[in-house]
């Protein structure tokens with residue numbers, strides 16, 4: 001009998017399991033549009049090939065007494081037609097199933113990943129290589145059809161192959177299951193025990209610092225919570241916005257802000273406009289994840305991000321406009337991305353990871369504690385945004401892939417941003433039926449002169465039967 | 470392609486009203502652009518239905534209990550009925566909740582049914598039928614059931630071995646009943662002990678490595 005490799009699930013991923021619910025599945029989706037309708041057979045071939053190179057994606061999740069653990073499995077992924085609502089549940093207790101799926105519809109390929117397995121950046125590597133593989137197979141297929149007459153196309157394919165090869169090995173250190181599945185923190189710290197102890201000391205200091213810091217700004221803030229009616233079958237409500245990058249970037253630069261800050265500020269304004277109660281001294285708080293690989297030299301495909309907390313309080317006495325909000329958010333973000341602040345966060349993560357006390361707590365108890373932490377985290381947030389940035393593809397496939405999309409399951413309204421070449425896509429996700437907030441956000445953008453095309457999923461029985469009022 | 474004059478957006482798909490503001494859309498070109506989000510029929514939420522059914526029956530039981538206690542002043546007949554209902558739901562819930570792991574659900578069943586029968590025996594004025602017959606019988610049949618089930622459904626060794634071990638260990642508990650003389654007839658207890666011992670020995674001989682590896686994996690600190 002073949003022995004299965006297994007590895008303990010890292011602390012960063014545990015929170016996703018504890019906070020997973022029927023409507024917040026903790027699944028995110030990366031999509032790409034291709035030139036033509038997707039060929040499921042080629043996509044399956046591409047997936048099979050790519051799957052071999054990514055041992056982490058062979059994992060199934062299982063429950064132990066103290067920890068969840070990832071176990072290597074013999075399951076093979078199957079390409080599916082998009083027949084479930086976006087970001088449908090991937091992990092069910094006691095069921096052995098892969099923690100990702102590849103689906104297709106029309107000319108789109110989607111990769112859905114359970115967040116306990118990887119974060120957006122990690123999953124993007126897998127996705128890019130899957131797309132490369134698909135394009136290569138398509139080229140091979142086309143050249144086979146034309147009987148390989150043109151030597152020029154052959155050379156192009158050869159070039160593409162080497163490109164893909166380099167691409168594969170860009171993420172070195174992920175060739176074996178044990179290494180690929182290792183927590184990013186452990187990888188970073190070298191996983192030695194001394195490093196752990198050392199980190200723990202640092203972590204304690206960091207936490208003490210954090211505590212005093214929090215006490216200092218203990219002004220009772222009322223964080224605004226967006227309420228609404230849940231969709232009937234808990235599906236995520238998606239409105240996808242497609243636009244050109246340049247006009248939006250220009251608008252952002254006019255406010256002296258980054259795209260992330262600018263869009264966040266616009267969303268805050270939209271919330272304030274649709275909910276006038278916000279005006280009398282309410283705080284709008286947003287969480288923005290930051291990819292830690294940018295700051296620490298790490299090639300881990302596991303979760304490796306930190307969240308920053310930005311907020312803006314509407315004071316009835318002060319005048320507010322977009323510029324003021326942008327400026328406030330920018331200062332907060334800069335402060336939280338300072339080397340000092342980042343180190344504090346990282347040390348905290350390390351301290352949790354190596355903490356001997358959390359290790360011996362039974363898993364259900366741990367889950368309970370994390371659920372409580374998650375509940376209070378949620379109470380302190382109005383919405384969330386996530387920006388995966390601009391996707392850079394290897395040259396050979398850059399023209400073949402048109403646009404990227406990124407979205408996640410939502411416990412509250414939120415939006416996800418991603419761009420490729422001159423295409424910018426913003427996916428508005430929410431667990432609610434109402435579209436008032438979406439409408440405001442979109443109208444604010446179009447009023448600034450940005451042409452937008454939208455797509456949306458149908459969420460209620462009436463819409464699905466085509467009986468719109 | 471359609472267009473919303475109010476929101477100033479183009480809309481993909483065959484929407485007649487704007488997905489944002491629900492105003493009628495204007496047709497700007499005859500060429501339809503497909504919606505990248507397929508129409509997915511509503512899902513019937515089984516879990517929710519089950520939850521509702523469960524709460525209704527629990528509410529019904531408690532209401533009838535209250536009526537019986539305060540207005541009819543007799544609890545004897547109701548005890549049996551409510552125990553029956555409770556054990557039935559217990560079985561259903563365990564099987565539904567643990568349906569993906571047969572061995573685990575059998576262990577849960579052994580424990581809950583045994584405790585329930587002991588409690589029932591106690592409430593009815595202790596005639597030791599639970600320790601004499603019920604618990605040993607539950608253990609014996611559960612072990613047999615598990616052995617058959619894992620073979621019928623083809624469960625991997627590592628997935629059931631620890632639960633089989635658990636069930637076998639529980640099957641040794643009737644020894645305690647014998648020791649304290651809580652039984653009126655020692656035969657069922659001896660049968661349970663015998664079968665469990667055989668299971669334990671077989672496991673020890675054939676699956677020692679698997680047991681140790683599974684234990685290490687699940688108990689890792």
Ligand SMILES: [Zn+2]
Nearest residue numbers: 473476487490
């Ligand atoms: Zn509209």
